[in-house]
Amino acid sequence: MEVHRQAHLKNDSLLKALALQPTPHTPIWLMRQAGRYLPEYNKTRAKAGSFLALAKTPALAAEVTLQPLERFPLDAAIVFSDILTIPDAMGLGLAFAEGEGPRFERPLRGEKEILSLEKPDLSRLQYVFDAVRESKRALSGRVPLIGFSGSPFTLACYMVEGSGSDDWRTLKAMRHARTDLLHRILEVNARAVADYLNAQIEAGADAVMLFDTWGGTLAHDDYETFSLSYSRKIFENIKGAPTILFTKGGNPWLGAMMQSGCAAVGLDWTSDARAARKLAGGRVALQGNLDPVALFAPPERVRDAARKVLESFGPAPGHIFNLGHGILPQTPVESVAALVEEVHAYSARQRAQAPARP
Amino acid sequence: MEVHRQAHLKNDSLLKALALQPTPHTPIWLMRQAGRYLPEYNKTRAKAGSFLALAKTPALAAEVTLQPLERFPLDAAIVFSDILTIPDAMGLGLAFAEGEGPRFERPLRGEKEILSLEKPDLSRLQYVFDAVRESKRALSGRVPLIGFSGSPFTLACYMVEGSGSDDWRTLKAMRHARTDLLHRILEVNARAVADYLNAQIEAGADAVMLFDTWGGTLAHDDYETFSLSYSRKIFENIKGAPTILFTKGGNPWLGAMMQSGCAAVGLDWTSDARAARKLAGGRVALQGNLDPVALFAPPERVRDAARKVLESFGPAPGHIFNLGHGILPQTPVESVAALVEEVHAYSARQRAQAPARP
Numbered sequence: 215m216e217v218h219r220q221a222h223l224k225n226d227s228l229l230k231a232l233a234l235q236p237t238p239h240t241p242i243w244l245m246r247q248a249g250r251y252l253p254e255y256n257k258t259r260a261k262a263g264s265f266l267a268l269a270k271t272p273a274l275a276a277e278v279t280l281q282p283l284e285r286f287p288l289d290a291a292i293v294f295s296d297i298l299t300i301p302d303a304m305g306l307g308l309a310f311a312e313g314e315g316p317r318f319e320r321p322l323r324g325e326k327e328i329l330s331l332e333k334p335d336l337s338r339l340q341y342v343f344d345a346v347r348e349s350k351r352a353l354s355g356r357v358p359l360i361g362f363s364g365s366p367f368t369l370a371c372y373m374v375e376g377s378g379s380d381d382w383r384t385l386k387a388m389r390h391a392r393t394d395l396l397h398r399i400l401e402v403n404a405r406a407v408a409d410y411l412n413a414q415i416e417a418g419a420d421a422v423m424l425f426d427t428w429g430g431t432l433a434h435d436d437y438e439t440f441s442l443s444y445s446r447k448i449f450e451n452i453k454g455a456p457t458i459l460f461t462k463g464g465n466p467w468l469g470a471m472m473q474s475g476c477a478a479v480g481l482d483w484t485s486d487a488r489a490a491r492k493l494a495g496g497r498v499a500l501q502g503n504l505d506p507v508a509l510f511a512p513p514e515r516v517r518d519a520a521r522k523v524l525e526s527f528g529p530a531p532g533h534i535f536n537l538g539h540g541i542l543p544q545t546p547v548e549s550v551a552a553l554v555e556e557v558h559a560y561s562a563r564q565r566a567q568a569p570a571r572p
Numbered sequence: 573m574e575v576h577r578q579a580h581l582k583n584d585s586l587l588k589a590l591a592l593q594p595t596p597h598t599p600i601w602l603m604r605q606a607g608r609y610l611p612e613y614n615k616t617r618a619k620a621g622s623f624l625a626l627a628k629t630p631a632l633a634a635e636v637t638l639q640p641l642e643r644f645p646l647d648a649a650i651v652f653s654d655i656l657t658i659p660d661a662m663g664l665g666l667a668f669a670e671g672e673g674p675r676f677e678r679p680l681r682g683e684k685e686i687l688s689l690e691k692p693d694l695s696r697l698q699y700v701f702d703a704v705r706e707s708k709r710a711l712s713g714r715v716p717l718i719g720f721s722g723s724p725f726t727l728a729c730y731m732v733e734g735s736g737s738d739d740w741r742t743l744k745a746m747r748h749a750r751t752d753l754l755h756r757i758l759e760v761n762a763r764a765v766a767d768y769l770n771a772q773i774e775a776g777a778d779a780v781m782l783f784d785t786w787g788g789t790l791a792h793d794d795y796e797t798f799s800l801s802y803s804r805k806i807f808e809n810i811k812g813a814p815t816i817l818f819t820k821g822g823n824p825w826l827g828a829m830m831q832s833g834c835a836a837v838g839l840d841w842t843s844d845a846r847a848a849r850k851l852a853g854g855r856v857a858l859q860g861n862l863d864p865v866a867l868f869a870p871p872e873r874v875r876d877a878a879r880k881v882l883e884s885f886g887p888a889p890g891h892i893f894n895l896g897h898g899i900l901p902q903t904p905v906e907s908v909a910a911l912v913e914e915v916h917a918y919s920a921r922q923r924a925q926a927p928a929r930p
Binding site: 381382383386387390391430431432433434435437463465466483484485486487503504505506507508510511512515516518519522526538542544 | 739740741744745748749788789790791792793795821823824841842843844845861862863864865866868869870873874877880884896900902
């Protein structure tokens, strides 16, 4: 880790937690914290015309990256972007129909296309690095900036299937019928993601996160082969910033994820935080894991739920508070305010009481 | 267990496996084995007019219950019905729009309605018991017949939300804001499900299964409180037949599920069968866990995948082969034929070789 960068941060609690060092309170940020639950985000998005136009206009992307920080004393910013920028830069044609998930105009299924697949020229992703650079400048050292990408497997899901899916049938049929072709896609993706995250770090990202949104849909023995082994290759090649790995539904493989070379493992809300802390054994940090739907409760119940999560992780260094998945568009803003305040206040009290405990 | 019933079965391998007794091969049945992947099912359904009409006409329900047995040497039949019959009988008005999931015309949200909720009169579910009786008669002892219900929590999900959901936001908001009301619904559901399953057993069901389809969406500490504790009450009250508990995404709670009083725990395809076998310690049977999408591969790959699952469970008594979730409508029929044949043949070979192993 580049220590000079950390030294310039006014609030480096996220980086300290990632390095398993003590912090005055548990740092908190929220997946999709720059998003549709914020009226100011919707205004900027309307100005941009669409989600993709917003993501591809660095000045506006930086603007929305900072918006949640203006409202809440969050301990990190995450650059506004999408997990599927790489296959878009490979020429698959990313599109978002209103109210639907992502879609690729040219899904990747033919043997010829797969065998000639190459990692994209990074110049086609310059808009992301520019957004990182502009966000970093605008933050002027308030908190660390997180960069990210979809994992090689999650990228492959969308690349082969062409869109989201309940069962990833096309992808999984390829896994059984033409395993070689799936591995070829994953290899190219892994090299592309490593280059892409390193370029985000060079542009100013203080930490990077791998979103393995669909790895949890794999059969038990397939997760290592088709998802984790490729994430591991990426962690081996990341230089200069700590890494976070999040697999939604990753419970069966948490132990293996913790040994993949990442600095932190993200937990969804179904994970047993106490068991995960034990499994981590102080060797890897953990991030999570409040159910995003808990934010639909009245503020006092949100505070209860936040305390419960903090109790389950305990006050030892190495916990980053987050939701167990992205914040939902209809989330009440006052719930987020109550959450951030409670996490800071209660975790500071936990630390104050901790020395008295055996 | 009523031994006289078992004694009349020509193939009792399912019941033997549930009782952790040796069988000549691993018994196999498939969740939703009577379903849309079978042309003859689609014909009968067209004759009935709709899914619900089919489920509510005992003669036709019995007809489709037996259809998969005519094609494949499966080791069990499961009565054709729906997991949501109980709330329908409570008066919530179950409906299925074409191509969509279930929907309730009168979702349960108001305090007054919830406080006056009662378990339904079993006479309103007579069509299910008639379907069990007719199926049992038509089977004439070939294989055991499985009865089933949705779990109290899964019923509550649909009853409160009114339909399927990505996040069960209404239900979970009630969990945080009015925990008392959710518990009230779950208590009534648990009593209703126990009565309902006992009546299916009286009508001839040889085993009963609890489908906890959505329990796996609960926050870690909530699963015991809002799902498993109510399933446990049911198992305490079931008389005369072994029970199977299946929670999709249940990985974090498998140990607790195994101690809930059920005879078998169902595993989805993400579960680690080897770890589950160890955890079960020969005290509870396991059911599962091939990825339903593996059936979209060529027959030879289906056989490979089946062998891999059998290897992961091993030849010791107490494994029932199944998919990790319901069979998909577009599944090729020849894949199912290959699967059933391979499970029988390979598991018989496993047993033959087992004594030679240390």
